[in-house]
């Protein structure tokens with residue numbers, strides 16, 4: 001898919017998904033976010049750039065770690081995500097965070113501004129991941145650290161059939177790069193190509209739990225990256241796609257709901 005189109009599909013797709021996002025993914029992504037923050041080792045007083053901040057689930061935790069002498073600049077491609085994140089932060093009376101809508105491939109900052117950059121589950125959507133890592137490298141101070149977590153290999157993510165199920169009902173693949181960086185050593189090579197050193201990489205598994213069909217379907221179709229394509233489906237197409245997806249995750253179903261295997265890769269690296 002042409003990069004400009006890919007960005008538009010993501011931008012407006014996540015606008016649609018934003019209201020469903022936390023009910024779909026808040027609990028499910030916590031293990032990945034925990035690992036990211038554990039590896040990131042942020043310090044009080046740090047100035048941190050977060051890309052793809054979504055509704056601010058990680059933003060709040062970064063804000064707490066860097067404290068009142070620190071600063072978080074949280075960015076995302078989607079206006080609605082930024083709006084929800086800003087409301088969530090305001091509700092919690094956190095005052096060391098500012099938000100800006102921004103593409104992680106084009107960071108609108110001068111060089112060497114930040115002690116750390118963080119990206120939680122955003123790099124799967126970027127047309128040119130190396131470019132986005134090079135941008136992070138550029139805005140980091142020397143010795144600054146980047147921390148990233150992404151989904152792992154397709155074969156280890158039990159929900160992955162959502163992509164072919166949606167793709168075959170639309171004209172172009174909605175998320176063509178999704179598993180690319182999580183496969184093999186791709187993330188390591190991308191970090192090195194962007195100039196980073198002292199890499200630390202962890203591949204780990206986590207179970208994605210949904211108590212019922214309704215929530216599993218909402219998370220996959222309405223709360224994630226295929227949302228833009230999905231909202232254009234007519235009712236019949238939606239029903240068929242839902243059933244096909246539920247069939248694809250049926251191996252992970254028991255009387256308590258779905259326990260779907262997932263894999264993530266987290267990395268830190270230094271400028």
Ligand SMILES: C[S@@+](CC[C@H](N)C(=O)[O-])C[C@H]1O[C@@H](n2cnc3c(N)ncnc32)[C@H](O)[C@@H]1O
Pocket residue numbers: 007010011014029033051052053054055056057058075076077078081102103104105119120121122125126127
């Ligand atoms: C799965 S959500 C992750 C949100 C949050 N970081 C978290 O861990 O809950 C993915 C986010 O990536 C954002 N995104 C997609 N492409 C992007 C890009 N090129 N630049 C910045 N953000 C992007 C989406 O708008 C969405 O908010």
